[in-house]
Amino acid sequence: MQRSLKGGSRSPGQTCALSDLSDLNTLPEDVREALKAICRQKSYEAGQTIAEADRPSDFIGIVRDGILRMEKTLSDGRRHLVGLLVEGDIFGHVFDGEMHFNVEAATSVELFTFRRGPFEEILLRSPDLDRLLLLNLLNELDRARDWMIILANPKVRGRLAGFLLLLCTRFQNVDHVTSIAGDAIRLRIPLSRRDLANLLGTRLESVSRAFHALANDGLIDILQPRVVEIRDLEALADEAGGSELGDPASLHQLMLAIQKPTD
Amino acid sequence: MQRSLKGGSRSPGQTCALSDLSDLNTLPEDVREALKAICRQKSYEAGQTIAEADRPSDFIGIVRDGILRMEKTLSDGRRHLVGLLVEGDIFGHVFDGEMHFNVEAATSVELFTFRRGPFEEILLRSPDLDRLLLLNLLNELDRARDWMIILANPKVRGRLAGFLLLLCTRFQNVDHVTSIAGDAIRLRIPLSRRDLANLLGTRLESVSRAFHALANDGLIDILQPRVVEIRDLEALADEAGGSELGDPASLHQLMLAIQKPTD
């Protein structure tokens, strides 16, 4: 039994450091102030449930730090990952929308939360905030499609390669997922093998084998089960069936970044 | 070489029957009129390209009839389906967004189109239209996640079953995809085996085999390659790994609808 969902520890009296999130700084001063006034900061630990599907969760959340899993619970009890949320991502349906998935902490997490009523009130008066939400949605949609492409790879190795690539590109500068280690990229994988198997549409044993297959071929090094280093980014992109995750450009940029690590 | 993208045949002088789309009828009178004033209706035939990725397509489209494919072109030339568009769906990025996929006609298609500039002008003055777009996005996001779950099924049979189920639930009342045939649901599949293979992350031979495997076990009947009848909806849902596509409720409703077909 998981630790249940009785909310994280709050720091209610404290004003939220909303300015930590660069996206929000594009908003006009008054909107930022209004948001700050109704903001609560919460912390959750890995494994905690933050919001449940189809339940009127009644708050909007913005991730300040850490990684969240979105997962659907299927009628037969199994669960499927449908995406990850990272710093700056917004979740919780605005307006009448329901969420059809649970949100759980994959790592320890810090959130900014807003009660829905007041939030929507601000939203109605601020086209900029509205725009921000729209862009957030578009971004999520793009990411969901990236997942689709990764999942559409016929081989497990390819899907895993795609996943690692996604971690490299979409999650650079995020949390402590990516870091440079000499001439390689070091990745902290925020998911267990079981979760990865669910995400990638396979079994945990196959995930494990795929990891070691990639390692044997010199594409990656496995330092710990959840810590790997990318040794051959190009070969990895090749394995994933092209580099079409986000931009091919961002991959190239990434490779350049490695070549001169400390500047 | 496909037929290229020089637009479909237009009916410019004609006013568009926007009221055919029920979603739009929720909009206030004046907004509907404004939209009608800048609307163009276009027709495309199966196979035509309607909009290209990363090209400022400069128009917003609403599907009036038919089915569109959204597909990403990968750097190595292969193409991957990332979703379908049906009656009422809106596409083309508003504001600064780029589309990262092509849009092509899967069947013959009728569209309403709006040039981006005037459309955004109306959008800025109408929160209702804005809301409509938002809901459309949320809906697409949900659908993308449904695809993810289907794709996450380890076996091809299961993925195909999930796809057929999706057709039954999400696409009822759409075009001529679904119809009732006695005690079964008849499906017109709007995709070739090749497209289906891309979508489901496998090869066309495997898709073919999966179809006939389901037929051998009595779950479906194959009338023509692209026309099948669902014989055992429950077993199909089981094969797909639960019925968690959209609502379990909608499946149940579907089964009831079959049991008394003509009322």
Added chain:
DNA sequence: CGGTATTTTGAGTATCGTCAAGGCCAGTGG
């Protein structure tokens, strides 16, 4: 140090990808 969860490895079988051939259908041109 022991206990639990996670990860890895192994062996056997089912499934799938791959290559190759053949069938079906619609359209074309003799």
Added chain:
DNA sequence: CCACTGGCCTTGACGATACTCAAAATACCG
């Protein structure tokens, strides 16, 4: 009218991959 063509779908055979069940090894936590 018929042979020819090309696109699409099906079928077969075989090797590669992945799923399954089982057990061992490792990491994690108190």
